[in-house]
Amino acid sequence: MSVLTTYARLRAAEAGRAEPLATVRHVHLAARPFVLIPLALAGEACAPLAALVGAERERPELLIVAEPRDRTQRFAFVADLADRVLPHLDSFTRDTEEYTGRRDGAKRILTRCTEAPQILVPNPGGIAFLRLLGRSTRFRGTEGPHAVPPGVPLLGKWLTWFTDRAEFPGSSQLLAMTEALSVHWATGQSGTEDGNLASLIGWIAPPDGHDGHEAARLAEDPALRPPAGPATDPVFDHTLHELLDRYERAGTDPLRAALRHQLEKQLRSQLAPTWDLMWRGVDLLRSLPPGASVAGRWEFDRTLFTDYAAYLAETGLPQARRDHAVGAARRLARLEDATARYELARAYDDPLVMAEHELAGRAFTGVVIATDPSRMVKGPRSALFRPLVTLRTDALPPRLELGDKVKSPTRRDQPARLLAVRALPDGDAEIDLELEGGLARKRKPPAPPGCVPEPGEELCYTVLDTGHSPLAFPDDEATPWTHGGPPTPYTPTEDDADEAWE
Amino acid sequence: MTGGRDMTADTPAARADAAVARVLHDVDHTTGRGVVVDSPPGAGKSTLVVRAAAHLAEGQGPVMVVAQTNEQVDDLVDRLATRHPRLRVGRLLKSGGTLPGRVRRHGNVTGAEKLSDLGTLPPVVVTTAAKWAFVKAPEGTPWGWAIVDEAYQMRSDALLRCAGLFERALFVGDPGQLDPFATVETERWAGLTWDPLRNAVDVTLAHNPRMPTRRLPVSWRLPATAAGLVGRAFYPFTPFTPGTSSADRRVRLPVPALGADPVDRVLDRAAATGWGYLRLPARHSLRVDGEVAAALATAAGRLLARGTITHCDQAPEGRELTPERIAIGVTHNDQADAVRARLSPELAGVTVDTANKLQGREFDVTLVWHPLSGRADASAFHLETGRLCVLLSRHRHACVVVARDGIRSLLDRHPSSQPLHLDVPPKFPDGWRAHQTIMEHLDRPDFLVGA
Numbered sequence: 001m002s003v004l005t006t007y008a009r010l011r012a013a014e015a016g017r018a019e020p021l022a023t024v025r026h027v028h029l030a031a032r033p034f035v036l037i038p039l040a041l042a043g044e045a046c047a048p049l050a051a052l053v054g055a056e057r058e059r060p061e062l063l064i065v066a067e068p069r070d071r072t073q074r075f076a077f078v079a080d081l082a083d084r085v086l087p088h089l090d091s092f093t094r095d096t097e098e099y100t101g102r103r104d105g106a107k108r109i110l111t112r113c114t115e116a117p118q119i120l121v122p123n124p125g126g127i128a129f130l131r132l133l134g135r136s137t138r139f140r141g142t143e144g145p146h147a148v149p150p151g152v153p154l155l156g157k158w159l160t161w162f163t164d165r166a167e168f169p170g171s172s173q174l175l176a177m178t179e180a181l182s183v184h185w186a187t188g189q190s191g192t193e194d195g196n197l198a199s200l201i202g203w204i205a206p207p208d209g210h211d212g213h214e215a216a217r218l219a220e221d222p223a224l225r226p227p228a229g230p231a232t233d234p235v236f237d238h239t240l241h242e243l244l245d246r247y248e249r250a251g252t253d254p255l256r257a258a259l260r261h262q263l264e265k266q267l268r269s270q271l272a273p274t275w276d277l278m279w280r281g282v283d284l285l286r287s288l289p290p291g292a293s294v295a296g297r298w299e300f301d302r303t304l305f306t307d308y309a310a311y312l313a314e315t316g317l318p319q320a321r322r323d324h325a326v327g328a329a330r331r332l333a334r335l336e337d338a339t340a341r342y343e344l345a346r347a348y349d350d351p352l353v354m355a356e357h358e359l360a361g362r363a364f365t366g367v368v369i370a371t372d373p374s375r376m377v378k379g380p381r382s383a384l385f386r387p388l389v390t391l392r393t394d395a396l397p398p399r400l401e402l403g404d405k406v407k408s409p410t411r412r413d414q415p416a417r418l419l420a421v422r423a424l425p426d427g428d429a430e431i432d433l434e435l436e437g438g439l440a441r442k443r444k445p446p447a448p449p450g451c452v453p454e455p456g457e458e459l460c461y462t463v464l465d466t467g468h469s470p471l472a473f474p475d476d477e478a479t480p481w482t483h484g485g486p487p488t489p490y491t492p493t494e495d496d497a498d499e500a501w502e
Numbered sequence: 503m504t505g506g507r508d509m510t511a512d513t514p515a516a517r518a519d520a521a522v523a524r525v526l527h528d529v530d531h532t533t534g535r536g537v538v539v540d541s542p543p544g545a546g547k548s549t550l551v552v553r554a555a556a557h558l559a560e561g562q563g564p565v566m567v568v569a570q571t572n573e574q575v576d577d578l579v580d581r582l583a584t585r586h587p588r589l590r591v592g593r594l595l596k597s598g599g600t601l602p603g604r605v606r607r608h609g610n611v612t613g614a615e616k617l618s619d620l621g622t623l624p625p626v627v628v629t630t631a632a633k634w635a636f637v638k639a640p641e642g643t644p645w646g647w648a649i650v651d652e653a654y655q656m657r658s659d660a661l662l663r664c665a666g667l668f669e670r671a672l673f674v675g676d677p678g679q680l681d682p683f684a685t686v687e688t689e690r691w692a693g694l695t696w697d698p699l700r701n702a703v704d705v706t707l708a709h710n711p712r713m714p715t716r717r718l719p720v721s722w723r724l725p726a727t728a729a730g731l732v733g734r735a736f737y738p739f740t741p742f743t744p745g746t747s748s749a750d751r752r753v754r755l756p757v758p759a760l761g762a763d764p765v766d767r768v769l770d771r772a773a774a775t776g777w778g779y780l781r782l783p784a785r786h787s788l789r790v791d792g793e794v795a796a797a798l799a800t801a802a803g804r805l806l807a808r809g810t811i812t813h814c815d816q817a818p819e820g821r822e823l824t825p826e827r828i829a830i831g832v833t834h835n836d837q838a839d840a841v842r843a844r845l846s847p848e849l850a851g852v853t854v855d856t857a858n859k860l861q862g863r864e865f866d867v868t869l870v871w872h873p874l875s876g877r878a879d880a881s882a883f884h885l886e887t888g889r890l891c892v893l894l895s896r897h898r899h900a901c902v903v904v905a906r907d908g909i910r911s912l913l914d915r916h917p918s919s920q921p922l923h924l925d926v927p928p929k930f931p932d933g934w935r936a937h938q939t940i941m942e943h944l945d946r947p948d949f950l951v952g953a
Contacts (some may be wrong), residue, residue, distance in 0.1 A: 003788060259940060325696035329659035335686045361839055399839065410726045472635050473663060480533060480665035481705040483658070484698045 004356045005186055013188030016211030018204040022184045025288035027211030028172035028298040030118035035060075035278045037122055037271055038129050040230040042237050046132035048077050049232070050241075052271040053084050057279045062268050066247055075148045078137050080373065089117050089158060092307050101303070116173065116298075118496045119162055120282070121272055122228035123178045129230040130174070133424040134159030138318040146418050153318065161308055162318050168335060169361060170297050170342035173305065177281040184288060188212055194390050198225040204284055217331050228274040250335040291349030297342075325483040326476050335472050340466045347464055348409040354460060361399035363462035366391030367433060373452040374445035376433075382432050385444050387435045387452045389416070391459065393493050396429045399463070406433065406461040411453070414438025416461065433461065514745040518720040522550055526557050526717050529647075529672060536671040537655075538703055538715040543732065543895035544723020544740040544864060548675055549580060551651050554672055556586045558647050559625035566645045566668060567628040570652045572596060578651065579628050583608035592620040594629035594637065611671065631656055635663035644668055650702060651675070652862060657682040658705040659698035673703050678736040678895075679861050680888035693925035704927075707793050713939055723864050723898055725751040727776025733844030735939040736891040750815055753867075753899050757808040765800050768902055768951040769808070772867075774901065778902035779944040782953050785906055790840045794876070797904050797953070798830050798869050799844035802852050805867060812866050812899050825851030832856055833873045833884065833895040838942075841871070857892040868897040872905030874937065880916035885933035890940065903940040903944060909943050 001009075034055045041047040050064040058322045061084060096111040103110060121127055138156030139192060140148045166174040178197050178289040187194055187203035188411040194200050194214070202215025210218070219225045222233040232240065243266065247259045258286040323331060347354045347363070357363040400406070404418045419432040439447045528537045541547040551567070560567040570573045579593050583605070593601060593613040601613040608814060614620045617637055620627065620765060629637075631650075639645070648668035650656065660682075665671075671816040684699050685898035694710035703781035721729050722745040730746035753773040772778030780801070782793055802825075810823035811900055821940060832838050841854045853865070857873075870893045873884045882890075920936040931939075944950065 003790075006788065167686075167690070277757075322694060323691065323696075325662060326695065328691050328696060329662050329698040332659055332684065332686070332688075335688070336684065339685050361835055399835065470665065474666050478666055480662065482665040482671075482702070482709060483662050484709040 002356045003359055004352075006251050007500055008186035009126060009188060012186050012203065016188070016213055017206065018185040018187045018212060020184065021186050021352065022288070022346075022350050024291040024350050025285055025294065026183055026291050026346050026349065027175060027180050027285065028118070028294050029282065029285050030115070030172075031035065033273075034085070035120045035275065035283060036085075036126070036130075037132075037228065037274050037278065038230050038234055038273065039267065041358070042232060042234070042405075043168035044068075046136055048074060048133065050267040050271065051077075051081060052268075052275050053081065053087060060272070060275050062264060062271065064260075064264055064267050066256075066263060067244065071146075072166075073150055075140065075392055078117075078133070078152045078155060079149040082149070085155055085158070087150055089309070090457045092117050092305070096306070107439075112299075112303045112306040113309075114303040118172060120278060121174070121176055122278060123195055124176045125230050126228075127163055127174060127176055130159045131163035134161075134163060134435075135151075154312070154316075157316070157318050159314060165304065168338045170345065171299050172294075172299055174297060177278055180285060181281055184285070187216075189216055197281070199226045201277055201280055201284070205280065212354070225273055226270040226355070228277070232270065236266075239266060286305065286499055291346070293349050293464075294344040296413075297345070299470065311489065324472055324476055324487040325479050330473050333473075337466070344464050345468050347462065351460075352483070354409065354462065357462055357464060358460075361397050362464060363460060364391075364395070364397040364400070365458065365460040366393035366394045368453045368455050368457045368459060369430070370455060371452055373447060375434075376444065383444075385442060385447075387439070387445075388419070389433045389435060389453055390427055391431045391433065391461075393429050393431060395416070396423060398502045403461050405436075405465065406463055407465065408459050408461050410459065411438060412488065514720045514743060517743075518546060518718065518722075518745070518946060519718075521716065521718050522546075522553060523670075525550065525553065525814050528716065529554060529558065530561065532670070532714075535669075535706075535710045535713055536647075536673065536705065538673045538713055539675075540677050540715060540716065540740060541674065541718040541739070542678065542721050542724075542737055543676060543891075544721045544898075545592040545742065546717035546720075547651070547676065547718065548578065549847075550718065551583050551649055551674055554582050554674075555626050555649055556580060556589055558649070558672075559589060560755045563646055564623055564627070564848045565635070565649060567626060567649045568631050568634055568648055568664060569628065570631060570655050572599070572630055574652065575628050575630055575947060576602050576931060579611055580604045582610070582626065582899075583611050586610075589626060590624040590628040591928075592617075592624035594627060594633050596621075596630075596633060620912070624689070626731060631664055632874055634667060635660070636740040637664070637667065639667050646670060647672065647870065649674065653703045654679060654701050655682055655861065656700065656702040657684070658696065658700045658702055661702040661705065662696075662698070663821060673706065673708070677740075678888060678891045680886065680892055683858065689921075689923070692923040695925075717742070720745045721747070721748070724775055724895060725899055727751075728901065729897070729899065731777075731940070731943050732891070732895050733938045736895070736931065746815055748811075750818075751899055752812045752813040752820075754807045754813075754820070756811065761807075764809075764951050765788055765797060765804055769801065769804055771949050771951060772902045776900050777944060777949045777950050778900065778951070779949045780877075780904045780951055780953060781903060782904070784908040785876060787906065791876045791906070792834050792840065793845055794871055794904050794906070795837065795840040796840050798841050798871060799846075799849070801902055801904070802828055802830060802849050803846060803867050806848070809866070814898060823886040824847055826853075828865075828869070829853040829855070829860060829863070829865040829896055830869045831860050831896065832871040833889065837871055852940055857889045860896055863896060865896050866899045868893070868901045870894065870901060870903045872903050872909065874909045874912055875905035877912065880912055880934075880937075882920055882933070885916075885918070885937060887929070887933040887936045890900075890933065890936055894940065908942060908945050909937075910945065913937055913941070 012019040030057045033490045037052045039048045039049045047068045049068050052060045052062055054060045065073050067073050092113050092115050095114040096326050097114050098111050101110045134156045137152050140153045140159055142150045151200040160175040165171045178195055178200055181200055182194050185204050191233050198219035199216035202219045203212035213219045227233050243263050250259055252258045287460055347357055354363055369392045370390040375388045377386045400418055404420055406416050415436045416433040419434050422430045441450045479486045525539055555565055555567055569578055579591055582591050583867055591611045595613050595615050597615055605611055612620050645668040648671045650671055650673045652675050653673035653678050684702050719742050721742055724744055726744045726748045733742055755773050759770055768778040768780040811820040812823055813820045830841050838854045873889055918932050
């Protein structure tokens with residue numbers, strides 16, 4: 001935990017109210033998010049019990065499995081869920097826009113959807129559950145023994161795709177509400193306690209007449225605030241167990257219908273409070289203005305959604321059970337790249353995030369006190385145009401070294417290099433920077449006005465950068481002997497769906 | 503040598519030579535994919551790499567050497583060129599890179615950004631794993647052999663990117679040091695033999711289980727006072743011995759201590775016993791604990807002010823300790839900044855760095871900021887075995903640990919709780935156990951001074 005976060009948490013504990021960790025919103029919030037709150041049966045890895053779903057706040061739809069231990073009913077539930085989710089996803093594929101992008105190594109005019117779906121679940125446990133549900137459904141056969149409706153494997157592929165994307169920092173296609181909120185607010189409780197959506201929102205927006213401490217304490221009562229899933233409250237499990245048993249033993253259809261109705265009522269009582277919390281979370285996030293880079297990241301999300309929808313329409317093979325050596329290494333490289341980019345974008349978008357880097361010595365803010373806008377230096381072949389900027393700052397940035405490349409959030413296209421640092425007797429420091437670009441392609445002075453900062457301007461510079469060149473990986477067929485040699489290519493077979501059914 | 507044990511091998515030097523001869527014998531006669539050599543701290547790993555490179559280049563044709571950082575590559579090329587002045591060595595440079603002075607002075611070293619610019623393929627070509635990933639093998643023939651240095655610090659995905667270039671490999675490394683590092687945490691690949699987050703050796707062994715593993719048996723760096731403890735705590739199943747005896751390594755502090763000053767007293771203990779433990783009053787602190795930083799800076803200053811003399815095999819008559827032979831080891835970069843800010847100008851030569859950056863380096867005296875000092879919890883990161891091992895095994899003479907009181911009760915409150923995964927071989931010893939062993943040793947009047 002950084003010093004700033006520690007400080008914010010202490011202040012929150014003292015004030016009884018969450019402290020902001022961000023001045024802008026770092027996640028995208030869709031106009032029509034699809035809220036999905038799954039519940040699972042205790043004691044099984046992936047037995048769906050119920051879900052409250054919908055894209056409209058006033059119209060949550062409850063889906064339940066009356067007998068979660070019966071696989072046929074389980075997949076009937078998944079088919080129900082597919083009937084809600086798939087049309088929602090489909091609704092985004094109609095409106096498209098053109099853009100210029102690279103495909104197969106050449107520049108082309110491509111299309112992408114103007115909007116893309118966004119799924120919101122309460123917590124990381126919800127994402128983990130959807131991942132398991134995707135794995136258990138994407139290989140199911142639509143013919144032969146234990147056939148399922150076509151929507152089931154299709155939903156499985158989509159759930160796998162969404163949960164795969166959720167691992168990438170900066171992607172907003174599938175978000176856990178507790179995590180999205182924790183990026184923006186620090187509470188006076190521990191990180192583990194922040195995993196409880198009710199107490200987290202209690203800290204951020206305590207009800208009238210209460211402070212965060214009290215709100216969080218109230219949220220701990222499972223009778224008032226049932227858990228946000230996928231695990232259920234053990235006391236409720238008792239009620240559930242009785243109802244499920246009676247349902248199983250019920251001899252007549254009317255009795256079954258009555259019991260199913262009771263079960264629905266009970267499950268709705270468990271899910272409805274979380275439904276309200278999810279939408280309050282949406283309101284809280286909407287209250288923040290979006291960061292400057294959020295739209296760009298969402299555009300990338302939209303592109304990926306478009307491409308995967310097109311892939312499903314054409315080939316549509318399910319994702320392999322596990323990554324091969326090359327695929328895993330490639331994915332790790334993409335994950336690390338996304339992490340660094342997101343970190344940088346957050347710092348550029350948000351002075352409060354940049355402040356953490358300043359505290360850690362990876363950035364500094366100073367006022368321009370002098371410039372040499374027509375400076376030329378000796379280059380290897382000819383003289384180079386390298387204006388000089390001198391800033392005065394109130395602290396020596398310890399993590400910067402002479403020769404480091406730095407950039408400013410307000411002058412992103414202007415790389416600069418740290419030339420000299422002079423400590424002043426009063427503790428301040430003077431820093432000389434050499435501008436290496438952003439001079440309107442001019443090779444000699446004068447640069448157009450505005451290219452070189454003016455004295456009096458306040459600027460922040462940081463060494464944070466994502467200058468990674470793309471990594472080279474061998475093809476799958478060229479997997480070396482150290483990693484087990486080339487893998488057998490994946491071909492889906494009927495056996496993929498094989499499992500003990502009853 | 504035919505693999506039989508040489509009966510005259512009872513001095514450390516003879517044992518070390520026999521181990522190296524055995525590795526070279528394996529390399530010459532293997533029918534498999536290569537050999538792994540595990541080395542405890544300071545056991546002559548670099549010497550082995552230099553010998554093996556020359557040996558292979560002479561007997562089996564061109565060899566490629568994979569190191570992890572440019573600094574390591576330059577060190578290695580310098581050693582190779584010094585030891586074998588007639589061996590042509592190629593050094594592939596990063597784009598825009600140049601040969602540093604210590605490498606340029608050798609006439610037998612050529613440096614270039616591209617393989618084709620090195621002229622006819624030199625018998626030994628050295629560069630980083632990252633650079634090798636972009637190298638295309640010369641027409642038709644990949645290298646017969648690669649030597650992978652610091653292989654336990656190489657991530658499996660880095661090996662994947664360059665392993666297509668060679669047919670057999672000699673992996674050399676220290677299994678007790680820090681595992682390679684990733685900026686993302688995911689359990690997605692846990693249990694897969696090719697998990698990109700594992701290290702290069704583990705992945706290669708998982709796919710080539712019959713590859714033999716050899717060990718270097720003698721640590722030349724660690725003094726007799728440290729070898730036993732470091733071995734017990736970090737290498738419990740692969741014993742090694744110190745190359746020198748306590749009589750060979752001595753530390754004297756000619757200027758007497760300033761009264762009962764705790765820093766001076768702990769330095770006296772360290773000079774006499776090889777270990778010192780300065781214990782500050784218990785307190786939860788932020789990551790940067792100003793008092794610990796100040797104590798470390800003061801200790802470095804007092805080491806010089808008291809005119810420390812070290813006697814060892816390199817200087818039997820004794821030599822004065824210089825700032826360059828002192829290291830201060832920490833866990834986080836901001837801790838290093840805090841210590842550096844407190845060093846007086848004459849201490850500018852002291853190395854202050856994190857465990858990750860101290861890996862593979864050697865000093866006479868090290869001062870260590872204990873990873874768990876002042877913490878309220880013992881996270882997996884701070885408990886990591888490799889981190890503590892690196893910090894406590896860089897010294898030739900003495901090591902002083904500075905920490906706030908309460909580490910043992912912190913350990914008792916936080917037993918290891920790492921999730922277990924199917925098919926993931928457990929790592930021994932775990933960090934919790936290693937920390938307990940170390941604290942049990944240090945928490946004794948021979949070493950401990952309370953502040």
